[in-house]
Amino acid sequence: MATKISPLAPAAFPDLPVIGGVRFASAAAGVRYKGRTDVMLAVLENATVAGTFTRSATRSAPVRDCQSKMAQDEGGPAAFVINSGNSNAFTGRVGEEAVAGICAAAAQALGLPEGRVFTSSTGVIGEPLPWERIAEALPSLRDALDAGGIEAAARAIMTTDTFPKGASAEVRLPGGTVRIAGIAKGSGMIAPDMATMLVYVFTDARIGRAELQDMVSAVTDRTFNRITVDSDTSTSDTLLMAATGASGVDVGGEPAFAAALERVFLDLALQVVRDGEGATKLVEVRVTGAASEADAHRVGMAIANSPLVKTAIAGEDANWGRIVMAVGKSGAEADRDRLAIRFGDITVARDGFRAPDYSEEAASAYMKRQELVIGVDLGIGDGAATVWTCDLTHGYIDINADYRS
Amino acid sequence: MATKISPLAPAAFPDLPVIGGVRFASAAAGVRYKGRTDVMLAVLENATVAGTFTRSATRSAPVRDCQSKMAQDEGGPAAFVINSGNSNAFTGRVGEEAVAGICAAAAQALGLPEGRVFTSSTGVIGEPLPWERIAEALPSLRDALDAGGIEAAARAIMTTDTFPKGASAEVRLPGGTVRIAGIAKGSGMIAPDMATMLVYVFTDARIGRAELQDMVSAVTDRTFNRITVDSDTSTSDTLLMAATGASGVDVGGEPAFAAALERVFLDLALQVVRDGEGATKLVEVRVTGAASEADAHRVGMAIANSPLVKTAIAGEDANWGRIVMAVGKSGAEADRDRLAIRFGDITVARDGFRAPDYSEEAASAYMKRQELVIGVDLGIGDGAATVWTCDLTHGYIDINADYRS
Structure with a gap:
């Protein structure tokens, strides 16, 4: 695949801060691709781990394994082993054996309990994962661990992504400064509820497991669960977050930390939309005046997923x-005679009718921008939600009609 | 628009039988298009009328008007006045006045009560309908009424359709033979629940209004509500059915009549999918083994609407x-280890894993066909449903990225 970099990509991969207590390594294990890295290892000296996962009924073996380990996590040293090229989804009992094989190899190479090894796989569905290749790469991955290896890790987990994705934040608190750094992959199948997305976020903050999980779930709902590329949902979506405590700064109950985490999640989520397959425009859909937040979300997603809107x-x-x-099709409560629509600052329709001062020329000029804001006010209540999507172009068809992803 | 005829189109418009008690006329009223007909009139000497409509919360003024008239229908002479080029949707009170204007003009020209004039409009949303042009055309439409004018009527209601759609059936019953003839338009926004589709079906059978409505609702659920092109739902969907009783044959409680009606509806529904914007393949998705029929329908629609499946x-x-x-994303009950998938007669996956004898070569050869059957068995219960869709191609993008439909 000689895919061009998305026109919506950031200029460069950001400088991410080193997070105390985390080291990374990447390798070309030959899972499926040739001539590129396809496995990343992150080793945590000691960490609290939280996560959110796809709700697919056909979710993959690694997702199920992470979910069961997460439920009984008690902290301590841990490792994330992630591969691209093969999602190990719909691979039956063979898939479960592959996960167990990788976890056993990582536990042995790193001197960890198997219950503290978390794996993800992304790529083609339904083909047995050649997990031995990953297991065999683990000793040399361990030897190559490096606190500065996060950008290479972001590259190793890419599939149809046209650029690696990273984001970070620093938060100054009374007790000291804490850092957050995250990486993500994802470009299609991004809705609803996370979809083909792998996200790994690290912080040197100190925080209890239950509080971290609550924060991660809440922030995921307002970020990764509000983006869509094509309405399809992956069997492999995984977000893992590790807090090492290496800064010695306790962030429990600190709203500034939660706010910084939300900025990092949203930055990564929007990078995923910016890399939407074939995307040429980033679209923010702001829904207000709905009967409830759920209705606003529903209207936003109906707009953001509509092939006719996106084309x-x-x-x-x-x-x-x-x-x-x-x-109209969203299922949300709506009253034609109260509906208002804006493109940027241009009021297009109001009170159920085209705005009297509507200028097709001004609206058409606005549509030429690369980043658009569509505002919809339902005029009924106080429910509001913002969602993000991209346009639907020939590029999407090119990528998906010909590529076995 | 110099759109090529869909490669999935039937060879020719079918010969439709004359239905006693119905006459048709078409005209070029200049609603929006140049050089083609855009209004059809059907006049019923005496008829029972039933219908089904879009569930959109932003449905058009003519849909709301039909629904309110349908609720108090008592039979007698009636007329259908349909235009293409402008959907009179999201046109506020001006839209309601347009419907009233057309109904008044038709009532006057034809000597009918306004409550027996049913209108539909299809085309661009949000622009005032120049209804006077339609009203002015009504006297000459009346003078041109012809029992054989149904094919011209089918052409007058086309928008992005690449071919006119018609279907018919004859049913021999103990009391005599009855005939059914129907026409439809639609090529995009065809889901769920009918979507941009106008359908007019006529029969010379005699049947009571309540029974006709029940039959039309049930048959719509198994036909027009099981097709999708792009998951979008129109604000204008309308199916009107008129029974003139001209054959003198009572079809109340006759399963053969209901079965024939279902064949006509399904034929028209599949012609709409065959004309799906940019479609090159007709796809039947047969879901079996679901926990319920609703779950089977949900799984079928999730497959049929998935951009990744369709590309x-x-x-x-x-x-x-x-x-x-x-x-997995459908929300239906599913168990990975019981799932089976077939392409035609080729078992691709079974018991949650790729079939041991699966041949990629055979499956790839099958995919080259123009008409495909995808079978999915969930292995859980007895729920079954079949839905129909088309593929998602560059043609869809061409039509919808550049055309203000």
Whole structure:
């Protein structure tokens, strides 16, 4: 695949701070791809681990394994072993054996309990994972561990991604400064509820497991669960977060830490949308005035997932009638005569009718931008939600009609 | 628009039988298009009328008007006045006045009560309908009424359709023979629950209004509500059915009549999928073994609406992993280890794993067909449902990124 880098990509991979207590390594294990890295290892000296996962009924063996380990996690040294090229999904009992094989090899190479090894796999569904290749790479991965290896790790987990994704934050608290650094992969199948996305976030903050999990779940709901590329949902979505405590700073009950975490999650989530397969425009859909937040989310996702809305955006067509259509089909409470629609600052429709001062010319000029904001006010209540999507272009068809991802 | 005829189109418009008690006329009223007809009139000497409509919360003024008239229908002479080019949706009070204007003009021209004039409009959303042009055309439409005008009527209601759609059936009953003839338009926004589709079905059978409505609702659920092109739902979907009784044959309680009606509905529904925007393949998704019929329908629609499944089909890629993904995201009860997937007669996966005798070559050869059957057995219960869709191609993007429909 000689895929061009998304036109919406950031200029460069960001400088991520070193997180005390975490080291990374990457390798080319030959899972499926040739001539590139496809396995990353992150080793945590001592950490609290939390996570969120796909809700798919056909979720993969590694997801199920992480979920069961997460439920009984008690802290201590840990490792994340992630591969690209093969998702180990719909591989039956053979898939469970592959996960067990990788965990056993990592536990042995690193001197950890198997229960503290968390794995993810991303790539083709339904083919047996050649897990021995990953197991055999583990001793040399251990020997190559490096606190500065996070960018290479971000590259090793890419599949159809056109750029590696990273984000970070520093939070100054009375007790000292804590750092957050995260990496992600994902470019298609990004909705609802996370979808083909792998996300690994590390912090040197000190925080209890239950509080970390609550924070991660809440922040995921407002970030990764509010983005969509094509409405499809992966069998492998995984977000793992590790807090090493190496800074010695306790962040329990600190809203500034939760806010910084949300910025990091949202930055990574928007990078995933920016790398949406074939995307040429980043679209923010702001829904207000809904009967409830759930209704606002529903309307936002109906708009963000509508092929007719997404193709109109690709064609730079200010086709607001398709927004009306999507509101109507969403299932949310709506009243035609109270609906207002804006493209950026341009009021297109209001009180159930085209705005009297609507200028097709101004709206068309706005649609030529690379980043768009669509505002929808339902005029009914106080429910609000913002979701993000991209346009639907020939590039999406190119990538997905010909590539066995 | 110089759109090529869909490769899935029937060879020709079928010969439809004349239905006693119905006459048709078409005209070029200049609603939006140039150089083609855009209004059809059907006049019923005396008829029972039933219908089904979009569930959109932003449904159009003509849909709301039909629904309110349908609720108090008492039979007698009636007329259908349908235009293409403008859907009169999201046009506020002006839209209601347009419907009233057309109904008044038709009532006057035809000597009918306004409550027996049913209108539909299809085309661009959010622009005021120039209804006076339709009203002015009504006297000459009345003068041109012809029992054989049904094919021209089918052409007048087309928007992005690449071919006119018609279907018919004859049913021999102990009391005599009855005929059914129907026409439809639709090519995108076809799900769930009918979507941009206008359907008009006529029969010379005699049947009571309540029974006709029950039959139409039940048959719509198994036909028009089981097709999808792009998961989007129109604000204008309308199916109107008129029974003139001109044959003198009572069909109340006759299962043969209901079965024939279902064949006509299904034929028209599949023609709509065959004309799906950019479609090159017709896909039947047969779901069995679900916990309930609702679950089977849910799984079928998740597969039929998945952009990743539909692009894989466009690329003739036997990517069954994407079927697994769609089952998983559907929300239906599923057990990975009981799932079986077939492409035609080829068992691809069974018991949660790739079939031992699976041949990628055979599956790839099958995918080259123009008409495909995907079988999914959930292995849980007796729920079954069949839905129909088409592939997602560059043609869909071409049509929808550049055309203000």
